Amino acid sequence: MRTDTLIDALVVDASGRMQPRGWLVGLPFAVVALEAAALVVTGQLRPDLWAGTPSAVVGWRIAATALVAVVAGWLALRLRSPVRTPRDWPILLAAVAVLLAGWLIDAAHPSSLPLLARLRPAKGLHCIAVVTAGAFPVMAAFVLLLRRGATVRPRAAATAAGMASAASGALVWALACPIDDPLYVVLWYALASALIVVASRAWLTEVVKLRPRCPVREGMRRRLREGWPWR
Amino acid sequence: MRRDERELGVLMVLAQQGDAVSYRLLLERARAWLTRYYRARLPAAAAEDAVQDALVAIHNKRATYDGLRPFGPWMGAIARFLWIDRLRRMERRAEGAAPGEDSGFEPRPALDDAADIARLLAQLKPAQADAIRLVKLQGYSIEEAAGMTGQSAPLIKVNVHRGLARLMRLVQSGRS
Numbered sequence: 001m002r003t004d005t006l007i008d009a010l011v012v013d014a015s016g017r018m019q020p021r022g023w024l025v026g027l028p029f030a031v032v033a034l035e036a037a038a039l040v041v042t043g044q045l046r047p048d049l050w051a052g053t054p055s056a057v058v059g060w061r062i063a064a065t066a067l068v069a070v071v072a073g074w075l076a077l078r079l080r081s082p083v084r085t086p087r088d089w090p091i092l093l094a095a096v097a098v099l100l101a102g103w104l105i106d107a108a109h110p111s112s113l114p115l116l117a118r119l120r121p122a123k124g125l126h127c128i129a130v131v132t133a134g135a136f137p138v139m140a141a142f143v144l145l146l147r148r149g150a151t152v153r154p155r156a157a158a159t160a161a162g163m164a165s166a167a168s169g170a171l172v173w174a175l176a177c178p179i180d181d182p183l184y185v186v187l188w189y190a191l192a193s194a195l196i197v198v199a200s201r202a203w204l205t206e207v208v209k210l211r212p213r214c215p216v217r218e219g220m221r222r223r224l225r226e227g228w229p230w231r
Numbered sequence: 232m233r234r235d236e237r238e239l240g241v242l243m244v245l246a247q248q249g250d251a252v253s254y255r256l257l258l259e260r261a262r263a264w265l266t267r268y269y270r271a272r273l274p275a276a277a278a279e280d281a282v283q284d285a286l287v288a289i290h291n292k293r294a295t296y297d298g299l300r301p302f303g304p305w306m307g308a309i310a311r312f313l314w315i316d317r318l319r320r321m322e323r324r325a326e327g328a329a330p331g332e333d334s335g336f337e338p339r340p341a342l343d344d345a346a347d348i349a350r351l352l353a354q355l356k357p358a359q360a361d362a363i364r365l366v367k368l369q370g371y372s373i374e375e376a377a378g379m380t381g382q383s384a385p386l387i388k389v390n391v392h393r394g395l396a397r398l399m400r401l402v403q404s405g406r407s
Contacts, residue, residue: 003262003282003283006283006287007258007286011258014249014251014293080295081297082309083305148294149295150288150295152308152309212283212284212288
């Protein structure tokens with residue numbers, strides 16, 4: 001009989017309320033745009049981007065991070081629905097395409113510098129910190145969206161959200177990063193992204209999981225005092 | 232069944248627009264379906280709680296239902312996910328409780344549920360029980376479970392599928 005009480009409460013809670021539209025889906029993209037705008041406002045955008053003459057490496061890393069961000073973001077957003085089971089292969093295909101293009105660019109402009117000079121570990125660590133800082137607000141936007149959704153694949157959703165956030169952070173940093181060596185980009189951007197994805201997979205899986213949360217809107221409060229679930 | 236599903240879909244679309252009468256009808260019919268679903272898959276004491284959980288989840292997530300798609304798979308996906316999640320929690324409680332120990336903090340039905348799950352798993356073939364325990368209760372991927380058990384990935388899938396079907400039959404036979 002207690003389930004009858006619950007149904008009464010849910011009907012009261014829902015009556016007269018339109019369901020929110022999907023405009024929030026644009027939130028992660030808005031956050032990335034805001035971060036890019038902040039770069040422009042603070043004057044950190046690369047001068048060659050201002051002039052409209054970026055090198056091949058700059059063009060590649062912007063296109064590559066944007067591609068991964070869009071594909072992984074699309075995957076994360078699809079996973080909000082319990083009945084959509086998107087395939088993982090588009091993200092793998094994007095990653096392979098990105099690495100292949102990077103290898104081709106590197107092969108076209110061979111560097112004579114020793115390996116350690118190309119990798120610049122001190123700058124690389126700075127790169128990881130900046131990409132992570134840029135990824136965090138985007139990840140928060142994805143968490144908000146996924147928690148409003150009903151994902152039944154929380155681990156996949158957390159991984160996709162982490163990958164999209166990491167690629168977004170890398171995309172914003174790609175607009176300012178002064179180093180144009182493809183090897184440097186592949187190593188440090190990929191390392192930063194991997195760290196973010198691993199952390200996201202570990203921490204967000206439980207956060208975005210579909211959970212039956214009792215609504216606490218006015219009108220439900222009296223019933224909530226009776227305790228829920230009602231046995 | 233298809234007509235029924237279409238009706239439920241229409242009711243949900245009306246509910247999304249704030250129609251209380253349609254929403255009540257929908258929840259009543261969903262309740263009947265969920266009760267059958269969980270009674271076939273869970274110990275009796277847990278089934279009613281699971282129905283309430285699923286109704287609240289349907290309520291909270293009703294915005295994610297797309298009116299152009301059938302309602303049954305949407306509700307079924309939520310119900311199935313909550314079922315598996317409940318099995319996991321029951322398994323964790325079973326692992327956490329020492330034999331014969333009752334701390335006084337854990338409600339009795341949970342301990343009974345945990346014991347039920349352990350008892351049911353013990354009646355499966357070891358390969359099926361291992362596959363269900365790793366993939367469905369402990370959340371490992373198919374590949375990880377394959378690596379841990381030495382079974383191939385397709386065999387893990389088969390064992391999970393057959394094991395769950397056998398679990399259902401065991402619950403039903405235990406009740407009748």
